[in-house]
Amino acid sequence: MNQIIVAFITGLTTGGLSCLAVQGGLLASSLEQQLEQQLDQQLEQEIAARRIHRAGKKRPRMLAHPKLALPILLFLAAKLAAYTLLGFLLGALGSVLQLNSLTRAILLIAIGIFMVGNALRMFNVHPIFRYFAFEPPKFITRYIRRRAKNGESFFAPLFLGALTVLIPCGVTQAMMAVAVASGNALQGAALMFAFVLGTSPVFFVVAYLTMQLGARLEKAFMRFVAIVILVLGLVSVNNGLNLVGSPLSFQNLSGALFSSPAASSQAVSSAPASTLLLSATNSGYSPKRLFAKAGEPILLNVVTDNTYSCARDFVIPALGVEKLLPQSGTVPVDIPAQVAGTVMRFSCSMGMYTGEIIFQ
């Protein structure tokens, strides 16, 4: 149950914007016909109003804004249905396929690069970044235009909304990995449903506002969206690096660059131990740095106490250790002898929370 709530919150906070970057084009395509029809209607009304005005009669109330709410809602409803079905299939597949932390790390880094590329495309940095965008295949756009011409103007949002399942955005892919890892069809379906539902309010609001705002404001707003996506992309790459225990992640680089003499002396004075105690809490691991004796096997006891965050999925990439900790309890982890000077990094399975064991 907690995982489902976390999925919803993830969708609400980060999924909406990152999805818009990737799938926004499809939404815009689906609203193309809608917008054209509405604008034509507006133009006709304007002409009629002027005629009435010239004839000395009262000017009728104008159609203020295109009716976009319904097609956007249809798009999102179709997307929700398609992804819930996908979650069901992924969960069912989960027992056969198991994503290890290396695969997940590669996925996070690839997703992050994709998001950064998309942000740079939105900033118009260079035409090469256009290749980070997904263009709907021609046969689909032609099909939609034909159906829309025949008056089926709601076909496009429904069809394209369902089609978004083929272009999951970064955060969605991460959620799909969680659905596979659940190893349960209903759980997978519930996770994807909660996540996509979470993305919907932001998606709706941003899409609606973007269509309503004038061209100038739209440009400024899309720049803001691009900045957010850039940051999310960099965070994803960083999480992937954490997950493989790379020294290049932001946390590990800044730890190495900014470790003060005071901290170093503290390192010497904290006697390295053979048995270590690590708390996995809702806000990460504590302490973030442990000191262990080199040259002998170490016992690491990882303690949880009503923990439901990513910290429960404990990973030591160097040892290939990946343990799903209980919500409350202590799990022992055996670490073989290491040479002095070894820095063994650990993190949660999403690369968000990190720490290290220094062997002396």
Place this chain on the structure above:
Amino acid sequence: MVKKTFRVEGMHCPSCPMEVESIEDDLPGIKRVSASYQKGQMVVEYDESEVSEAQIIAAVAKHGYQAFPA
């Protein structure tokens, strides 16, 4: 029937080509338009006796984009 490539400026999003391609419906004599956001161009297959390059460029301009013969 000829097939000509035009450079198209102003396609700022992946869905813009869809709008450019709608000139297929605007002008008789155009058999097919294939626009690409990534390449910033469109390939138009049309009957020269029914529609001219200038008319194609004007039709694209009506949708807010600028086309130039490649």
